Amino acid sequence: MISLAGRDILHSWGKFVFTGIGLGLLIGVTLTMAGVYRGMVDDAKVLLDNSAADLWVVQKDTLGPYAEPSSLYDDNWRGIRNIQGVASATNVTYLTMQVRHGESDVRVLVTGVVTGETGAPGWPPHLIAGRQITRGHYEAVADVATGFKLGDQIKIRRNVYAVVGLTRRMVSSSGDPMVFIPIKDAQQAQFLKDNDAILEQRRRTEQNPALNRPGLPEVLDAVIATQSANPFVNAVLVQVKPGYAHPEVAESIRRWKRLQVYDRLQMEEILVGKLIATSARQIGMFLVILAVVSAAIVAFIIYTLTMGKIREIAVLKLIGTRNRTIAGMILQQALGLGLIGFVVGKVSATFWAPVFPKYVLLEPGDAIRGFVAVVVICVLASAISIWAALKVDPAEAIGG
Amino acid sequence: MVTAGIRIEGLRKRFGSGDTAVDALKDVNMVITPGEVVGLVGPSGSGKSTLLKCLGAVVEPSAGRMTIGDELIYDNRWVIKDLRALRRDKIGFIFQAPYLIPFLDVTDNVALLPMLAGLSNAMARKQALELLQALDVAHRARAMPSQLSGGEQQRVSIARALVNRPPVILADEPTAPLDGARALAVIRILNQMARQYEAAIIVVTHDEKIIPTFKRIYHIRDGKTHEEVGEGRDFE
Incomplete structure (x- = not known):
């Protein structure tokens, strides 16, 4: 038996191909939306992977350092390092900001890392060009997604940094590329006030009789020195010695240092389950709407094509x-249309995904799920046309 | 009793019921022998189309008997359960317009029926080509219907009606869109095919040009048939 659907598609291939392309672009958008969600999840995981930490020590009763602000003294790491089972403990700061680069600025996650400890937690694990930070100040390693190049001068707050290294896939959970700078500079960048504000603060301190006692100028100096420095970091990244259970080490830090500690799974849950949960639901809604729109389009096209063949269907039924x-x-025509649409959609998504400003991760599993969804949509969408065709009276082929 | 191609006895068809009931067919009696072509004529609203639909097993009559060959197909109810198979295997249809399937070429338009009946594609196409040869359109076998002239399309539709060798062919005004010469050519072909394939052909027509060609004509008026001997033309 010949394939009636195949012959019809070949006969009016232009109509099918152009309709399939239109549908395919819609499917491409749907696959891309799924890819955007996967990219967000992957960004979150990459952030955790690249930090190379087993435990994140943050301010008590916060979900820091990524989902909530966290602030703890920068000397906590010493005590943490001495806890049994801790292999290393390193300060780190995170600050999302606009970084000046030439005439434009770029949104980045400025990350402060401890210099002199190359390879420690928080550092970029691999470079694609240049070198790691070796000086204590004014050097930066940037993700290539920033658009910065080796030797570029970038301005963070009032200071200018030389880009000495480039890395890849170092992004925040919201997809902003990371720029690594020495932690002292990062601490200063987080809390640095302008000159007028500093003068105003000093004046206020001097006018406070409790702090500016006659005959005790060193008290005032000490207070001003405290106000001018920033002794805080956002988190301490901890690596656990082999053979030690992460939950036990975390519990020790909680008990002795009275700080909040998260392990990898907990941090992943915070990032994926809380930080990007609203975005995920938003994308989910888009996917549902796009699926409904795709189904409506396929149903409309197949119904229109079927209604255009009512006389032929009546003749086919009459002749048995x-x-x-x-x-x-x-x-088969609905599935053919869906197949064309899926191929066009997959190819389109693959081509335009790298152009998106944020990471779009097209997973084979999503493509398979998308294909199954397209098949289901096509089957459902063809139901109304099949119902209409089966209702056609073969007597319509006979005049009168 | 001589075996008829199709025999209709006391066929009735009523639409609706009660006060609004309409008797479209009141008493239809026809006997067409194999190889015979008869005309079925009558004014508009006389019941021609209803009769054709009853004979084509797409509308169920209200009463009467219908026999195709030796097989009783209707006896106050359908005796045959699979009317679709009945139409496919026992009845050929020729329409006013050819109604060829636009996305199949000429060969496959004709071969579709035997394929539906379960014949292999190769055998079905072989049968189709033989008929197209007989109807002098084999040279357009690979053409699409839109590439054919009106006359060629009608000959292809005749081939489609004949391809399963049905004992009965129902032709619904097959010459309506054709001029005199082409209309006569179609009637000539129908007569030749009727003889060659032993088919009983009923031609519903208004066409004054072809009515004289029938040797027997059934007039239908007020739902009743009246047989009349026509002038007849020998298409030998």
């Missing part, structure tokens, strides 16, 4: 064509 042959023809 079985209902299942006619239903099969319509179903």
